[in-house]
Amino acid sequence: MIHNLLSNYVEAGAIVLFGIGFTMLLFHKNLIKKLIGMNIMDTGVFLFLASMGYISGRKAPIIANGVTDMEAYINPVPAGLVLTGIVVSVSVTAVMLALSVRLYKRYHTLDLDDVYALSVHINEDR
Amino acid sequence: MNEKFLKWLDGDDAYFDQVLDSSMEGVPSRETLKAERRAITNAIVHSPRSRRAVAAGSRTLRYLYYVVAVLSAVILIGVLLYCVSGLPRYGQENVRADEVVERYVEHGLEETGAVNVVAGMILDYRAFDTLGESHVLFTALICVMILLRRDRKNMDSRLEDYYRVVQDRYFDTSGDEILQGVGLILVPCIFLFGIYILLNGHLSPGGGFSGGAVMGAGMIIFCSACGFERVDRFFTLKLSSWITFAALSFYSFAKGYVFITGANHLENHIPKGTPGAILSAGLILPLDIAVGIVVACTMFGFYSLFRRGSIGGN
């Protein structure tokens, strides 16, 4: 099993990156660090998906010199899927950063546990 | 002049603050701003009642949470790594992915006219994905506008918004000489490069998203170097909304009529041209330009909303 992991090193590295991002989501209380952890998880998933299309010895899928043989190019389908994913990831990051700015304006702290505790007793004043 | 520069270069920050403070008239000093902000934070977060509420969370629950978190992370990564070791060997051809890839690569050039197989795939064979994704970008811009827009109706606390507006002006980078010198050389080059990537989407690597993102980044540098007043002369809210709406509706009508006419849609009468020329590949070039416009306006809209709370100026 270790031999298989070492020969598929790109996929194993992508899973390790996903794991690092996941632990950043779980263990830090600061909101900005959680957002960076989620971005690292996203890029790990894109690396895993697009490395499925790589075939060693072949070239990028841009048709050159009229060679339209399937045996000369890598698989182009996963690259198209990941292209959509990268842009969606930046949109989600922008919306979550806007949410964290509003949250800070209300509670004046970026610590999520404190926000939970304060939200109970700030709202009971109104 | 030399010894002041050397002092600043050595990291003597107090001198730098003095220079900044003395150059702004009619603005309260940095110490006053910091004292006001500290007062507000103390009143909300560090009052005795808040401290009691924060400390009232139970301690055993926190330890239990950490133990369960460590266990779940280890189990998840272990299961995923075990699955990776069962995958087929990296770099070999996948035997089952034959038919779809064969159709895209071998008949892609004659059916779509695009030399770049990936661009031809996402804008001709799978055009609905790109349509949905442009709408996702537009929706994200609307969400950020709802959350962060600041005009006369929703400035509630005068003190908070006053010091935020003043602090934005305080950190304004538009008069800086290094930034302006570098920006005036770089910005035309970045715009030209972005337009080149956009127009050559079907001939070489690039396309709508990359070209639009590079153009958006060029607008951001221009805005930092030359200030918001110059950008407001040509990029107003009305212009931005209208061209985004025009681009999205053009894309929707160009590919959305199949909902009415059925899956065997009408013949595409736009000629495919010779592969390798810019004006070729049918409808791919106009769609590329539409997607690029949406992405560029969205990226600059995000930056403008975060910096000062509006797109075209209040």
Place this chain on the structure above:
Amino acid sequence: MAVTEIFKILIMIVMIVCAIATNLTKKLLTTVIIFMSYSSLMCILWVLLESPDLAITEAAVGAGVSTILFLVTLKKLGQLDERDAEEEAGHE
């Protein structure tokens, strides 16, 4: 092994080190800058995996606009300057 394989392994190791480093730093500005370098390394990896479209998009979007949005948010929240962050945290 070919040279490109060794290069890919080297870049993956540096990327994992960058990701662990964002986990362990205390200041937020350092975290954002390490994240930007992580995105740039990812862009090189896309070129080595023969997908140039993804490389241009990741360079413009990941190491460009996304990092700029993080920095502008940090400026709005007052955490950019380490002295300000320390003063806010030092009152507890």
